[in-house]
Structures are given as structure tokens and as C-alpha cells.
Amino acid sequence: MLNYVLSRLLTFVPTFIGVTLISFMFIRMLPGDPIIVMAGERGVSPERYAELSAQFGYDRPVYVQFFEYLGGVLQGDLGTSFVTKRPVWDEFFTLFPATLELSICAMIFAVALGLPAGVIAAVNRGKFFDRALMSTALVGYSMPIFWWALLLIIVFSGNLQWTPVSGRIDLLYYFPDPTGFMLIDAVASGQKGALFSAVRHLVLPTIVLGTIPLAVIARQTRSAMLEVLGEDYIRTARSKGLSPARINGIHALRNALIPVITVIGLSVGTLLAGAILTETIFSWPGIGKWMVDSIFRRDYPVVQGGLLLIAVMVMIVNLTVDMLYGVINPKIRKR
Amino acid sequence: MSFRLSLFAGVACAALGAMGASAQSLVYCSEGSPEGFDPALYTAGTTFDASSHPIYNRLTEFKVGTTEVLPGLAESWTVSEDGKAITFNLRKGVKFHSNANFTPTRDFNADDVIFSFDRQGNPDNPYNQVSGGTWEYYTGMSMPELVSSIEKVDDYSVTFNLTRPEAPFIANMAMDFGSIVSKEYADAMMAAGTPEMVNQAPIGTGPFSFQAYQKDAVIRYLRNDAYWGDAAKVQSLIFAITPDASVRYQKVKAGECHVMAYPTPADVQAMKDDSDIVVMEQEGLNVGYLAYNTKVAPYDNPKVRKALNMAIDKQAIIDVVFQGSGQIAKNPIPPTMWSYNDAIVDDPYDPEAAKKMLADEGVSDLNLKIWAMPVQRPYNPNARRMAELMQEDFSKIGVTVEIVSYEWGEYLDRSKAEDRDGAVLLGWTGDNGDPDNFLAVLLGCDGVGASNRAQWCNEEFDKVINEAKVLPTQAERAPLYEKAQVIFKEQAPWATIAHSVVYMTMRPEVEGYVVHPLGGHIFNQVGLSQ
Numbered sequence: 001m002l003n004y005v006l007s008r009l010l011t012f013v014p015t016f017i018g019v020t021l022i023s024f025m026f027i028r029m030l031p032g033d034p035i036i037v038m039a040g041e042r043g044v045s046p047e048r049y050a051e052l053s054a055q056f057g058y059d060r061p062v063y064v065q066f067f068e069y070l071g072g073v074l075q076g077d078l079g080t081s082f083v084t085k086r087p088v089w090d091e092f093f094t095l096f097p098a099t100l101e102l103s104i105c106a107m108i109f110a111v112a113l114g115l116p117a118g119v120i121a122a123v124n125r126g127k128f129f130d131r132a133l134m135s136t137a138l139v140g141y142s143m144p145i146f147w148w149a150l151l152l153i154i155v156f157s158g159n160l161q162w163t164p165v166s167g168r169i170d171l172l173y174y175f176p177d178p179t180g181f182m183l184i185d186a187v188a189s190g191q192k193g194a195l196f197s198a199v200r201h202l203v204l205p206t207i208v209l210g211t212i213p214l215a216v217i218a219r220q221t222r223s224a225m226l227e228v229l230g231e232d233y234i235r236t237a238r239s240k241g242l243s244p245a246r247i248n249g250i251h252a253l254r255n256a257l258i259p260v261i262t263v264i265g266l267s268v269g270t271l272l273a274g275a276i277l278t279e280t281i282f283s284w285p286g287i288g289k290w291m292v293d294s295i296f297r298r299d300y301p302v303v304q305g306g307l308l309l310i311a312v313m314v315m316i317v318n319l320t321v322d323m324l325y326g327v328i329n330p331k332i333r334k335r
Numbered sequence: 336m337s338f339r340l341s342l343f344a345g346v347a348c349a350a351l352g353a354m355g356a357s358a359q360s361l362v363y364c365s366e367g368s369p370e371g372f373d374p375a376l377y378t379a380g381t382t383f384d385a386s387s388h389p390i391y392n393r394l395t396e397f398k399v400g401t402t403e404v405l406p407g408l409a410e411s412w413t414v415s416e417d418g419k420a421i422t423f424n425l426r427k428g429v430k431f432h433s434n435a436n437f438t439p440t441r442d443f444n445a446d447d448v449i450f451s452f453d454r455q456g457n458p459d460n461p462y463n464q465v466s467g468g469t470w471e472y473y474t475g476m477s478m479p480e481l482v483s484s485i486e487k488v489d490d491y492s493v494t495f496n497l498t499r500p501e502a503p504f505i506a507n508m509a510m511d512f513g514s515i516v517s518k519e520y521a522d523a524m525m526a527a528g529t530p531e532m533v534n535q536a537p538i539g540t541g542p543f544s545f546q547a548y549q550k551d552a553v554i555r556y557l558r559n560d561a562y563w564g565d566a567a568k569v570q571s572l573i574f575a576i577t578p579d580a581s582v583r584y585q586k587v588k589a590g591e592c593h594v595m596a597y598p599t600p601a602d603v604q605a606m607k608d609d610s611d612i613v614v615m616e617q618e619g620l621n622v623g624y625l626a627y628n629t630k631v632a633p634y635d636n637p638k639v640r641k642a643l644n645m646a647i648d649k650q651a652i653i654d655v656v657f658q659g660s661g662q663i664a665k666n667p668i669p670p671t672m673w674s675y676n677d678a679i680v681d682d683p684y685d686p687e688a689a690k691k692m693l694a695d696e697g698v699s700d701l702n703l704k705i706w707a708m709p710v711q712r713p714y715n716p717n718a719r720r721m722a723e724l725m726q727e728d729f730s731k732i733g734v735t736v737e738i739v740s741y742e743w744g745e746y747l748d749r750s751k752a753e754d755r756d757g758a759v760l761l762g763w764t765g766d767n768g769d770p771d772n773f774l775a776v777l778l779g780c781d782g783v784g785a786s787n788r789a790q791w792c793n794e795e796f797d798k799v800i801n802e803a804k805v806l807p808t809q810a811e812r813a814p815l816y817e818k819a820q821v822i823f824k825e826q827a828p829w830a831t832i833a834h835s836v837v838y839m840t841m842r843p844e845v846e847g848y849v850v851h852p853l854g855g856h857i858f859n860q861v862g863l864s865q
Contacts, residue, residue, distance in 0.1 A: 032744030039471065040378065043751060043786045052469055083370050085466035085534060094550050150581055158585050165586045168552060171362060171573055177549065283577040285551035293368075298744065 004326060008319055015315060020073060023307035024066050027300050034058075034082065034298035056082060073308065079301030083294070088305035092287060096309075097180025098168065099279070099286030103271045105202055106210035111264065114214045115253075118221020118260075122229060123248055133218065140215035145274055149208045149281040156204060163203050166283040170197040205282040209274050213267040220263045224256035231255075257328055265321030268314055359570035361845075361858055364583040364592035368551045368576050371466070372537035374511040375455055378472050383511040384596075384856045385574055389556050390432075391514035391539035394423050394448065395505055399857050400849035402620070402672065402768025404506050408443060408515055408540065418500025418805060423448070423508075425491040430561040431517045432544035434536055436527070439519055443540055445487045450518035452478075452485055462521055465530040472512035476766065500805040502812060506767040515540065542567040542859045551576055568847065568862030587612060587840055593863065594841040594848065596856055600658035600716065606840050617850040618662060619837040620669050622773070623714035623762035624829040625705070625725070626788035628755050633698050640827040642692035643703075644682045646732045647725055647830055656721045657833060664831035666820050668773045671852045672765070673809055674816035679824050681831075690732040701734045704757025706750060710743050713835040713854075714762030721760060721832070750788050759788045760832075768853060770816045774800050778828065789828035796822045 035044060035052045044052070053059040057068070072079060078088040117137070121130040157165040164170065168182045175189035183202075186194035228234065229252055237247045275288035287306060294302035369385035370377045377383070387393075396407035406412075409423035429443035454462035455473040462468070473479070481501055486494045497504065507513065520538040524530050537545050542564065543556035554574040558567045575592055577583045583595040584602055588611070598606060598614075606612045627634040627643070634640055649663045665681035668674070693701070705725055708718035715721060719740070726736035739757065741749060750759045766772050776782060779800060780792035796819055803815035823829075839850050846862045 031742040033748065034744070036748050037744040038378075038469075039475070040747070043747065045785065048474060055467075055469065080467060082467055085371055085376065085468075085531065091550070098552075153582060153585055157589060161589065165589050165591055166577055166582050167575060167591075171360070171553065171575060171591075174547075174555065281579050281582055283552065283575070283579070283582065285549065285576070289551065289578065 005323065008322055012315060012319075016312070019311040019315075020070060020308055021066070023304045023311070024069055026307065027295070027298065027303040028062065030295075030298070032298050034300060037296075037298045038082075069304065073305075078305030078308070081294070081299055081302045083297050083299045083302070088301050091290065091302065092306060092309050094180065095285055095287045095290050098182070098284055099272070099275050099288060101181050101183065102202070102205055102209060102278070102284060102286060103268070103275065105206040106271060106274075107213065107264070107267070109206050109210035110213035110217055110267070114217030115221050115260070117214075117218040119225055119248060119253060121218065121222040122225035123244075125226060130222075134222065137215040137218045140211045141219075143211060145208060145212070145277045146281065148211060149204070149278065152204050152208060153281070164197075164201050166201075166281070168198065168201050168284065169194065170201075173197060205278050205284055208282075209271060209278045212270060212274060213264075216263055216267060216270075217260060221256065221260050224259045225252055228252045228256045254328065258325060261321055261324055261328070265318050268317045272310060272314070359863070360573055361569040361571075361594070361861060361863060362573045362575055362592045363856065363858060364577040364586050364595040365554075365574045365856070366576075366580070366583070366597050367578055369548075369554070371534045372545060372548075373466065373516065373534040374514045375451070375470060375473060375516075376466055376468055376534060378475070380854050385554055386537060387511040387514045388541075388855050388857045389543035389572060389859070390537050390541045390545055391516070392429075392541050393509050393511075393513040393515060394425075395509040395513075397506075397509050397768065397851070397853060399851055399860070402506075402765075402852055404509050404768075407509065408448075409508075412505065414807060418502075418807060419497045420494055421497070421504060422488065422492055422494040425493065426563060427491060429540050429563045431520065431540055432538050432559060434538065434545070436529075436532065436536065437517075437520050437523055437538060439517060439538075441519060443515065443517075444490045445493045446490075446518045447515050448493045449485050449487055450521060451513070451515045452482070454521075455512065456482060461525060462530065462533070466534045470512070472510065472766075476507055476510070476512070478507070478512075500807075502804055502806055503767060503769040503771050506769045510767050543572050546571070565860060567859055569858075572858055584840065587842060590842065592842075593845050594839065594856075594858075594861075596839065598838050598840050600660040600838075603658075603660060603838055606838075611843065613841050613843055613845070615839045615841070615848065615850050616660075616836050617852060618669055618671050619713050619835040620671060620765040620768065620852045620854065621714040621762055622664050622667055622669055622834055623661075623712075623760070623832045624664070624667070625758050625760055625832060626829050627758045628753075629789050629791040629828050630753055631756070633696065633701070634758070636696055637826050638692060638696050639698055640830075641682060642689045642696070642698075642732070643729065643734070644827055644830040645685050645689040645692070646728050646734070647832075648684050648728050649681075649832060650684070651728075652721055652724055653833060655724060656715070656717050657835065660836045660838060661833040662836060664834050665824075667778060667823055667829065667831060668770050668816075668820070669765070669834045669852075672768065672770055672773075674770045674813040674820075676817040676820040678817075679820055682827070686728070686731045693732060693734075699733065702737065703729065703734055704737050704739050706746065706757055706759040707738050707740045708743070708746060708760055709740050712762055713764065713837065714833065715760060716835075718760045751785055753784050753790050755790070758830075761788055764854060766853075770812075770819075771800065771804050774816065774819055774823075775804065778823065791826070791828035793822060793826055793828075796826070 035049055080087050117133050121133040124130045153165055156163045173191055173194045177185040179185055182198045186198040234252055237251050275286055276292050279286045279288040291306045367381040369382040372386040374383055374387035393407045394409040395404050398405050408426050410426050412421055412423045414421050431439040454460045455470040456479050481497055482495055483498050484496045488494055517538050521533050524532045542559055542562050544559050546555040546557050548554045556572040558570050577586060580597055580599040586592040587595050606614045627640050629635055653661045653663060665679055666676060705722045707722040722738045729736050763777055776786050778787055780797045783790050783792050799815050799819045803812040806812045837850060841848060844864045846864055848861045851857055
């Protein structure tokens with residue numbers, strides 16, 4: 001197992017360098033100059049432009065800028081946002097817990113509903129449940145996030161007033177947030193009702209962000225289960241008289257999980273992409289909206305640093321998924 | 336992380352515990368996050384709403400709801416005979432806020448004024464490079480060229496020596512970059528090795544003191560009970576950052592916010608019909624325009640430009656693009672600005688006459704490029720749609736239009752070129768309520784190849800605005816600006832399109848809110864009925 005982990009870790013190095021280069025070049029390949037965008041309609045004189053270019057270091061060749069950036073990255077310095085004037089590292093870790101908390105909740109929601117839905121659909125193949133669940137999943141997969149979020153807000157927050165419109169907690173509650181995870185900080189604050197308020201604020205964003213992964217997981221589980229249910233050993237299990245719950249829940253599901261876990265791992269990227277819209281609509285202070293704002297402002301340090309950190313997170317999740325394969329199927333870790 | 340912890344420490348030491356959003360808390364749903372809290376470092380209105388308005392004061396202040404300039408931290412000022420030395424007499428007994436890391440030992444004085452401006456213009460000032468300071472607003476208003484020195488006369492008077500007489504200077508002092516910061520605080524933070532805290536944990540003299548900022552989520556302020564002016568009406572002010580306009584509206588409806596900014600124009604009618612919502616409106620201090628390139632034939636001919644202007648159905652643009660939240664512009668300055676020349680008659684919408692004028696000038700088979708901005712602005716919420724409407728209008732007089740667009744930075748850069756091909760859709764929002772801020776910046780000869788997108792340099796116009804700039808009183812300056820508008824209308828370097836209407840949406844219990852023509856959202860005297 002150790003060799004397996006080490007070999008997976010080694011693949012990190014070229015990926016990391018590649019991601020650093022791509023994230024650095026990506027923002028520079030877009031048209032638009034950060035200094036001109038910053039000056040806006042007012043404009044900037046050629047002299048002032050030259051001054052600012054020198055101040056930000058953009059007057060040097062791109063490869064010099066890259067190696068300087070790479071040197072900084074290797075020492076843990078991702079640069080300073082030239083919009084907020086704060087270190088990228090600080091900004092990321094101020095905002096990342098909010099995105100992570102929401103993503104974890106969305107993933108729990110998606111898995112908790114998607115897995116059973118897929119199993120039920122597979123077991124009832126061709127029947128009403130199957131068709132209803134898979135049609136719903138298709139609708140969920142196709143739903144524009146923006147529209148879905150506004151619809152939920154108007155119905156559940158506006159008309160029924162069951163949930164708050166946006167934010168992470170009622171403004172009534174005010175306490176320090178040392179971890180940045182609202183659920184944890186709310187409990188730690190000891191304030192009555194704070195946790196309940198934080199949970200209420202999580203409901204709609206979780207549903208919105210979790211909808212697409214839920215649909216994907218449900219469909220993937222169904223197809224993987226159908227494949228496994230046709231295997232000989234399942235037929236053997238049936239002939240031995242095992243209960244359907246044991247056959248489906250243990251023998252079939254465990255073997256169907258590998259492709260499902262792959263999908264869950266890949267959904268992390270989807271969650272981060274979905275977080276951009278979800279965070280904007282629900283005023284959720286996470287990294288999605290931060291990145292989009294930075295792209296529009298051509299805030300080079302934030303875009304390149306943020307992309308790099310997000311890529312590393314995705315790499316870590318994929319590594320974890322690879323580890324899980326080994327746990328579920330011992331054959332893989334022995335290869 | 337350290338920032339969060341320092342804020343936490345600040346909050347804890349403020350001994351306020353869990354300050355609730357009680358009836359004494361005013362909640363404002365703002366449209367975005369501030370870039371920081373030192374106004375001189377930034378140029379965005381969202382940042383000023385969160386920093387300069389609640390936390391700071393300036394030597395002079397705009398009277399809320401007008402562009403009139405009133406005394407602020409300067410009780411009065413005198414101007415030398417040659418107009419080149421302006422001495423401000425400072426208010427005594429003004430207290431700075433305090434926080435966990437700083438308690439002021441003295442009141443506001445001349446040292447704070449000198450420091451606040453010196454750091455922006457003097458590269459040797461230790462704070463000049465702190466927080467990556469580029470001081471865009473200060474330089475954008477040509478202050479480095481204008482201010483030759485700042486002298487301390489005594490603890491409570493300061494003289495600004497100028498390189499030339501400049502009437503708008505007093506109004507410039509009321510602008511956000513003129514916010515006065517505490518030199519004592521800056522020195523203390525520099526000594527502690529944390530100079531960036533001046534930007535992150537601000538100390539000012541304003542009606543509210545900064546309490547905490549949770550990035551991209553919530554900003555909290557507390558009433559400054561030692562405020563030198565009229566005390567704020569609420570105990571605390573909370574900005575709930577809510578980027579989506581539809582969500583802001585739902586929050587106001589649900590009572591989660593008291594006031595929201597920038598409603599979607601499509602929602603305004605529904606808001607007006609809702610008895611639980613109050614909608615206020617005022618013309619914005621802005622103008623949206625189509626700038627021809629007056630250096631390129633046949634647009635170097637004022638009659639051709641005039642003919643094109645007469646082909647544009649501006650009312651259709653107001654109805655479709657602004658969805659009613661705008662008004663037709665006939666002058667290059669907005670109607671709320673002093674010296675606005677209301678006697679000017681706009682070019683009539685008359686395609687037939689326009690067609691004839693073009694024919695009289697020998698212009699036929701004209702192809703025109705219209706540049707459509709890729710971004711939304713109050714003065715132009717949908718440039719692509721506006722360009723399409725113009726394309727339709729111009730086709731009626733035989734002019735073929737091609738619509739082009741570029742990424743915003745490219746757009747701004749390329750549109751400055753003196754040999755630019757095509758007419759540019761752009762606009763301007765006023766900084767200081769002074770006509771010079773529109774007429775000289777956008778239409779003066781100095782702006783050709785830069786902010787003067789029409790590349791229009793008219794000697795008579797330039798002479799008039801330069802004369803007006805150095806006269807000391809509004810009464811003397813206004814007739815000259817009125818005359819400049821007449822010349823502008825005759826010469827037609829632009830098609831003036833629209834001034835936006837600014838809407839503010841609030842709950843009925845909000846009292847005393849005034850829409851500010853300079854665009855800021857100011858809550859200093861806003862209260863809540865019980």
C-alpha cells in the first residue's frame with residue numbers, strides 16, 4: 001500500500017509544475033491589461049502606465065516573471081492581490097472553509113440521496129420508480145443552477161419563509177470564526193440557536209449545489225448496479241437464498257461502487273464550478289465568487305494563485321479517491 | 336488567517352460580545368465587497384460606501400443629496416488673491432476612533448491632514464508604497480501636478496500651495512481620496528510592523544467606527560458616540576454583501592435587509608406596487624454617449640455628426656435598454672449639476688431630415704462601426720442592445736452599421752486611439768459634482784488621445800472651459816459652462832444618449848434616507864421607526 005501511495009504522490013510533481021505554468025499563462029493569455037482595467041474610463045497616461053508596470057513587475061519578460069513566481073510558490077508565497085492588497089494565501093484560506101463546508105454538505109446530500117435512488121432504480125428496472133427517478137435525475141442534471149436557486153429562494157424563502165434568503169447565519173449572531181467553518185464556529189460560540197440558524201442557511205445552497213452531483217451519482221449507481229446484478233455470483237447468491245437486501249446492499253453495491261466513487265471524485269470539480277454561481281446567488285463568501293471577480297479585474301496574483309490552490313485540492317481529492325479504490329478492492333492496491 | 340485573528344482580537348477587546356442585529360441596527364444589502372478600507376487606495380464606489388462614508392471625514396464634505404460643498408474637518412478656508420494658496424482652518428476637538436491595537440492620545444490636527452495627502456503624492460513618504468499603493472484617484476484627478484506643497488501653519492491650519500488657480504480644488508477635497516486618516520495610528524502600525532492594518536482595520540473620525548469584516552459576507556460598524564457632528568441615528572450599521580440583485584430584493588421583502596442598492600430595472604415596477612417596499616429615485620450624475628471620431632472623415636464634419644444624431648431614436652433606447660430607468664440626455668453634463676443649460680434644444684428625432692442633411696453634405700453609402708462596451712454601467716446597462724437599436728435607426732437613413740466589441744481593458748485602450756475606426760459607446764460618472772470634471776476631462780483638448788474619445792479639440796470650447804476653471808465663484812463660472820454646452824451642441828462631437836435614474840429600495844420603517852447624486856450610499860443620518 002505504501003508503494004502505491006508513493007507512486008501516486010510522485011505523479012503530483014509534474015502535475016503541480018504543469019498546473020503552475022498553466023495557471024500563470026492562462027490569465028496572461030486573456031486579452032485585457034490589469035492596469036487599464038484598474039484605471040477604468042478615467043484612463044492612464046503612458047508615463048503612469050510605465051510606472052505602474054514597473055511597480056507590479058509587468059515590464060519584465062514573461063519567463064522572468066514566471067520563474068520569480070515559481071520561486072515564490074515553492075517558498076509558500078503566492079503574491080499579493082493588487083486589488084485588495086492582501087496576500088493571496090490569506091485570502092484563499094479566509095474564504096476556502098466556506099466553500100469546503102458547502103461542498104461537503106452538498107456532497108453528503110448528493111450521495112445520501114443519489115446512491116439509494118440509483119440502487120432502487122436498478123432493482124426496479126423498467127418499473128415506475130425507475131422511470132420516475134431517472135427522469136427526475138435528468139431534469140436535475142439539466143437544470144440551470146441560477147434558475148434553480150432563484151426558484152427555490154422565491155418559493156421557500158420568499159413565499160413560504162421556511163428558509164433564509166442568503167448568507168451563512170442570521171445577522172443576529174455575531175461571534176469570532178476561528179475555523180471559518182460556520183457549523184463548528186456556531187457550536188463553539190455557545191450562542192443559543194446559532195447552530196440551528198447556520199443549518200437553516202445551509203439548506204438551500206446545499207440542495208442547489210448538490211443537485212447535479214446527485215443526478216450524476218444516481219444515474220451512475222443505477223448503471224453500475226445493473227451491470228453487477230447481471231453477474232454470475234449474484235445469480236449464485238440468489239440461488240443460495242440470500243435476502244434481496246443482502247444481495248443488493250452488500251454483494252452488488254460494493255462491486256458497483258468503484259465507478260460511483262470515480263464519479264464522486266470527479267464531481268469535486270463540478271462542485272467547485274457550481275460553487276461560482278451558488279456562492280454568488282446565496283451571498284456565500286467562498287472562493288468561487290472570489291475567483292470570478294479576480295478574472296474580471298485581471299488580478300493576476302489571485303487568479304494564478306487561486307487556480308493553483310484549487311488544482312492542488314482537486315489533486316488531493318483524486319488521490320484520496322485512488323486510495324479508496326484500494327480499500328474497496330484489494331486487487332487494485334496489490335497491482 | 337492572521338487578519339481574521341486580529342479582527343477577532345479587535346472585536347473581543349471592544350468588549351461588545353455578541354452585538355445583536357437589534358432594532359437599533361440598520362442592515363444594508365450591498366452589491367459587492369469592498370477592496371479594502373483605506374479610500375485613497377481605491378476608486379470603486381462599493382469600496383467608498385464601506386469606507387469613506389461611514390468611517391472617515393474629509394476637509395470639506397458634499398451635502399448629502401446635493402453636490403453642494405460644506406465645511407467638514409475644515410471649519411472654513413481662505414483663498415489667496417492669486418488663487419494659488421488655499422488655507423484650511425481645522426476643526427478642534429475631533430476624536431479618532433480606537434480599536435484593540437490603538438487608542439489615540441491626541442485629537443485630529445494638521446499633522447493628520449498633511450500625512451493623508453503626503454503619502455499619496457510623495458514617493459519618500461514611508462506609507463507611499465504600503466499596501467501596493469498606486470493612489471489612482473489622487474493621480475487621476477491630477478493632484479500631483481496641481482499641489483506643489485502642503486504647509487502646516489499651526490496645529491489647526493494647513494495651506495495647500497497650488498501650481499495654478501483651480502476652482503474645483505475645494506470640491507476635490509470632499510472626494511473619497513481626501514479622507515483623513517490618523518497619522519498617529521499609521522505611525523503606531525508602522526512601528527508595530529503592520530502598516531497594512533491602516534487599510535484592514537481602519538481608524539477614522541466618521542460617524543461609525545469599524546467593528547469587523549467577514550470577507551465577502553458581512554461588515555459591521557458601531558456608532559461613534561464621540562462624533563463631532565450629528566450622531567448617527569442607529570447604534571450599529573451592518574452591510575450584508577449580496578451580489579445578486581434579485582436576491583437582494585428577496586432579502587428586503589423578507590425583512591433580512593432594510594435597504595438595498597441597484598435593483599434590477601425589470602423589478603422596479605413590482606417594487607413600486609408593493610406596499611411593504613419604498614422605492615426612491617434620482618437622476619444619476621452620469622451621462623452615456625456615442626463618441627464619433629471627429630478626426631476621421633466624414634465625421635470631422637459637424638453636419639454629418641448632427642445628421643447621425645437626428646437619426647437616433649433616443650426614447651426607444653430609454654424604453655428598451657434602460658427599461659424606463661433613464662432619461663434622454665441633451666447635454667454632456669447631467670441635469671442635477673449646476674450650470675446645466677436647460678435652454679438647449681435637443682436634436683429632434685427626424686430620420687427624413689437626417690437623410691437629407693447627409694445627402695446635402697455629399698455623404699452616401701456610409702459604413703459606420705459602433706463599438707459596444709462588453710460591460711454594464713449605470714449610464715449604459717446594455718451596450719450591445721443599444722448598438723443594435725442604433726444599427727436599426729441608422730439603416731433608415733442609408734448608413735450601414737457594423738457592431739464591434741472587445742474585452743473591457745482592450746476596449747478602453749483601443750478606443751483612445753486618434754485614428755480609431757468607428758464611434759464608441761461609453762459614458763462617465765461624476766467625481767466631484769463640478770462641470771469641469773465632465774467637460775474638461777471628456778471634451779478638452781488635453782484629453783485627445785486619452786479620455787476624450789471623440790478626439791475633439793475645439794479652440795473656442797477649450798478656451799471657455801479653461802477660463803471657467805480658474806474663476807473663484809460658481810456664479811462667475813456657470814455662464815461660461817452654459818456657453819460651452821451651446822458650442823458642444825452645435826459641434827455635436829457626441830450623440831448624448833441618456834442619464835440613468837438611480838433607484839434605492841427600502842423597507843417602510845427606514846427614515847431619513849436621501850439618494851446622493853454622486854452615487855454613494857450614506858447612512859449617517861438614517862434611522863428606523865419603532
